[in-house]
Amino acid sequence: MPATIREVPNPSVRIDHGKCIAxxxxxxxxxxxxxxxxxxxxxxxxxKMAYDECWYCLPxxxxxxxxxxxxxxxxxxR
Amino acid sequence: xxxxxxxxxxxxxxxxxxxxxxxxRAKEKDRNLRxxxxxxANVKRAGAIAEGMxxxxxxxxxxxxxxxxxxxxxxxxxxxxxxxATIHAYASRSHDMIRKLDGWGVKFEKDGNGDYAVKKVHxxxxxxxxxxxxxxxxxxxxxxxxxxGVEVSNRLTATRLLTGGGGRIAGALALDSRSGDFVVVxxxxxxxxxxxxxxxxxxxxxxLFGTYENPTNAGDGYSMAYHAGxxxxxxxxxxxxxxxxxxxxxxxxxxxxxxxxxxxxAKGERFIKSDYWSGQMMLxxxxxxxxxxxxxxxxxxxxxxxxxxxxxxxxxxxxxxxRGRFHEGRHxxxxxxxxxxxxxxxxxxxxxxxxGVWVDEHARTTVPGLYAAGDxxxxxxxxxxxxxxxGEIAGGDAVDFLDGQAHAAIDQDQVEAERKRLFAPLGRExxxxxxxxxxxxxxxxxxYLQPPKVTAxxxxxLRRFAEIREDLERxxxxxxxxxxxxxxxxxxxxxxxxxxxxxLYRTESRWGLYHHYPEHPERNxxxxxxxxxxxxxxxxxxxxxxRPVPPYLFPIDEQDRDAYNRLRIDAPAAA
Ligand SMILES: Cc1cc2nc3c(=O)[nH]c(=O)nc-3n(C[C@H](O)[C@H](O)[C@H](O)COP(=O)(O)OP(=O)(O)OC[C@H]3O[C@@H](n4cnc5c(N)ncnc54)[C@H](O)[C@@H]3O)c2cc1C
Ligand code: SF4
Ligand code: SF4
Numbered sequence: 001m002p003a004t005i006r007e008v009p010n011p012s013v014r015i016d017h018g019k020c021i022a023x024x025x026x027x028x029x030x031x032x033x034x035x036x037x038x039x040x041x042x043x044x045x046x047x048k049m050a051y052d053e054c055w056y057c058l059p060x061x062x063x064x065x066x067x068x069x070x071x072x073x074x075x076x077x078r
Numbered sequence: 079x080x081x082x083x084x085x086x087x088x089x090x091x092x093x094x095x096x097x098x099x100x101x102x103r104a105k106e107k108d109r110n111l112r113x114x115x116x117x118x119a120n121v122k123r124a125g126a127i128a129e130g131m132x133x134x135x136x137x138x139x140x141x142x143x144x145x146x147x148x149x150x151x152x153x154x155x156x157x158x159x160x161x162x163a164t165i166h167a168y169a170s171r172s173h174d175m176i177r178k179l180d181g182w183g184v185k186f187e188k189d190g191n192g193d194y195a196v197k198k199v200h201x202x203x204x205x206x207x208x209x210x211x212x213x214x215x216x217x218x219x220x221x222x223x224x225x226x227g228v229e230v231s232n233r234l235t236a237t238r239l240l241t242g243g244g245g246r247i248a249g250a251l252a253l254d255s256r257s258g259d260f261v262v263v264x265x266x267x268x269x270x271x272x273x274x275x276x277x278x279x280x281x282x283x284x285x286l287f288g289t290y291e292n293p294t295n296a297g298d299g300y301s302m303a304y305h306a307g308x309x310x311x312x313x314x315x316x317x318x319x320x321x322x323x324x325x326x327x328x329x330x331x332x333x334x335x336x337x338x339x340x341x342x343x344a345k346g347e348r349f350i351k352s353d354y355w356s357g358q359m360m361l362x363x364x365x366x367x368x369x370x371x372x373x374x375x376x377x378x379x380x381x382x383x384x385x386x387x388x389x390x391x392x393x394x395x396x397x398x399x400x401r402g403r404f405h406e407g408r409h410x411x412x413x414x415x416x417x418x419x420x421x422x423x424x425x426x427x428x429x430x431x432x433x434g435v436w437v438d439e440h441a442r443t444t445v446p447g448l449y450a451a452g453d454x455x456x457x458x459x460x461x462x463x464x465x466x467x468x469g470e471i472a473g474g475d476a477v478d479f480l481d482g483q484a485h486a487a488i489d490q491d492q493v494e495a496e497r498k499r500l501f502a503p504l505g506r507e508x509x510x511x512x513x514x515x516x517x518x519x520x521x522x523x524x525x526y527l528q529p530p531k532v533t534a535x536x537x538x539x540l541r542r543f544a545e546i547r548e549d550l551e552r553x554x555x556x557x558x559x560x561x562x563x564x565x566x567x568x569x570x571x572x573x574x575x576x577x578x579x580x581x582l583y584r585t586e587s588r589w590g591l592y593h594h595y596p597e598h599p600e601r602n603x604x605x606x607x608x609x610x611x612x613x614x615x616x617x618x619x620x621x622x623x624x625r626p627v628p629p630y631l632f633p634i635d636e637q638d639r640d641a642y643n644r645l646r647i648d649a650p651a652a653a
Contacts, residue, residue, distance in 0.1 A: 031122075032123040033120075033123075034118075034119035034123060034124055034294050035287065035294065036119070036233065036255060036256075036559060050559075052287075053286070053287045053563075054287060055287055055289070055293050056288075056400045057128060057129060057292070058129055059128055059129065062129075063123070073325070073403055074285050076283045076288065077283045077285055077324045077325060078324075078407050078408075
């Protein structure tokens with residue numbers, strides 16, 4: 001994984017960085033995503049949607065301990 | 079980027095639904111064995127059941143149905159082309175599997191007496207067991223995986239199988255999609271549980287990952303089995319499902335039907351007698367969409383508000399829990415609005431239709447030591463519970479197979495050839511992105527393979543696929559993740575070509591829309607009461623051939639034979 005992550009434009013999966021505790025080592029959403037599209041940016045310490053490959057399935061949201069993840073239906077389907 | 083080598087006794091590829099049960103069974107049968115379960119995703123949340131299931135589609139429970147009735151129903155639903163021994167292998171173990179899951183903590187709907195509350199959705203018998211609280215099924219199974227000591231390895235995408243002397247299985251090769259490592263797994267038996275080929279057709283939305291199937295299931299298993307020399311079966315019997323338009327997930331008839339929901343056309347009229355998913359039902363659905371009577375809708379607005387709330391508490395919480403979000407975005411409320419339905423992209427899937435790797439009633443493929451279970455194998459209409467049962471069968475039989483067998487020797491040529499194929503996109507200075515090639519390929523699949531099937535179109539399709547095969551040499555990847563996507567495109571292309579060859583070979587129409595071939599409009603039992611098989615020929619090209627349908631264990635009455643071809647309600651029924 002590259003150290004800095006380019007987030008997809010208009011990501012349909014959003015992380016509330018105020019709530020996210022990735023700085024404490026949490027990677028739950030990244031670990032549970034079956035498509036492996038979320039990534040931790042070592043540059044700015046933020047979790048981002050790195051690939052526009054979302055099945056809108058929700059393990060990321062359900063496994064987040066702080067409810068920081070919000071999944072929307074991808075734009076093309078909305 | 080390193081090469082890692084692992085040595086195990088039983089390798090299970092795919093930790094979704096069938097895979098965990100296969101691994102658990104193998105480990106339970108012999109605790110001294112090294113059993114490795116690997117998955118492209120994370121086993122904890124991998125596969126179709128990651129967010130639970132809302133019903134068992136095919137429960138065979140004493141007092142509601144017998145294995146014999148079930149075998150007959152599926153034989154008729156699949157237009158006669160089944161190996162009844164495999165369907166019976168599932169049916170006779172169905173109830174035990176439900177009780178086992180129940181014992182582990184999976185919740186099934188029960189009536190006031192504590193009996194399983196089975197509902198009738200199929201055309202003939204009653205087999206649907208609701209799971210209104212079925213969201214925890216994966217968690218429960220994961221606990222068992224840990225308990226029995228199965229080894230788990232995540233983020234490994236298997237790309238090729240290894241074979242040794244006599245064509246026997248020797249292991250598998252995989253890509254670590256995080257580190258980019260190349261992983262060589264030596265194994266004495268391999269069980270493939272990689273699910274359907276769910277990224278074959280392009281969904282109408284155009285979004286590559288907006289598929290019906292979990293898009294991790296790109297068809298890798300079909301491709302791996304094919305290249306290892308296994309026989310694939312029924313690839314002309316496509317999977318096509320009725321889904322919520324654009325959302326592309328099930329509505330789902332198995333949930334709403336028992337509550338009184340049903341499918342209607344734009345006039346609000348019912349036109350099919352049974353909402354159970356079959357090719358024949360899909361043909362009526364498609365005809366209605368194509369006629370002036372479409373679109374087709376799911377109708378719930380006549381139900382009491384409490385009933386609708388109960389439906390929402392299932393549909394918006396389990397299986398595909400973003401359904402509620404989608405409806406909200408479109409301002410659709412089940413209480414006052416019809417839900418617009420559409421048909422899915424095509425796919426290959428044993429569990430929903432009958433397109434898969436050929437297996438017998440022991441889950442054995444035609445390659446010694448290689449097993450297949452779940453949506454990947456050709457056991458018709460097997461769904462979630464069938465995946466679990468066949469996983470168990472495979473796990474048990476694989477342990478017996480090991481008896482006295484050493485590891486087959488690894489052929490270094492196979493390893494090096496795969497290393498070259500797999501990593502080539504990383505070395506390219508410029509090229510197409512994996513997504514570009516995948517998009518074009520899947521659009522061509524829609525254009526040329528989607529039923530109604532037409533010879534001239536499928537032949538053009540094969541020419542386009544051959545051109546795209548050359549483009550595979552021009553894909554560029556910049557990370558291990560993209561490398562995984564690139565190698566998936568190879569598998570999708572294999573599936574597209576094999577599906578086209580099998581479809582051209584069966585010169586009749588069968589399974590309603592799944593193989594609707596208007597140049598050969600009738601079902602022709604005299605010539606085509608047979609499986610169509612495909613395997614890799616000596617020249618490396620696909621070869622199609624017939625495999626006879628084994629004699630039935632339970633003969634079908636002449637009058638029942640066509641029951642699924644009489645699904646249309648001709649005169650408008652009073653709704
Ligand atoms: C949306 C939806 C709703 C459904 N609803 C119902 C229902 O209500 N009732 C019912 O009975 N059935 C239902 N089904 C069907 C049922 O879920 C499936 O038949 C069953 O779960 C298939 O199990 P499987 O193990 O074959 O596939 P999966 O559970 O999908 O597992 C396949 C696994 O293989 C992994 N994998 C794929 N390729 C590779 C590779 N190359 N290397 C490593 N790992 C790989 C994937 O990551 C995945 O974890 C539904 C299916 C879907 C998609
Ligand atoms: S909704 Fe599913 S695919 Fe999308 S980011 Fe979350 S876990 Fe991954
Ligand atoms: S699971 Fe939640 S808290 Fe943890 S890294 Fe993801 S968004 Fe942050």
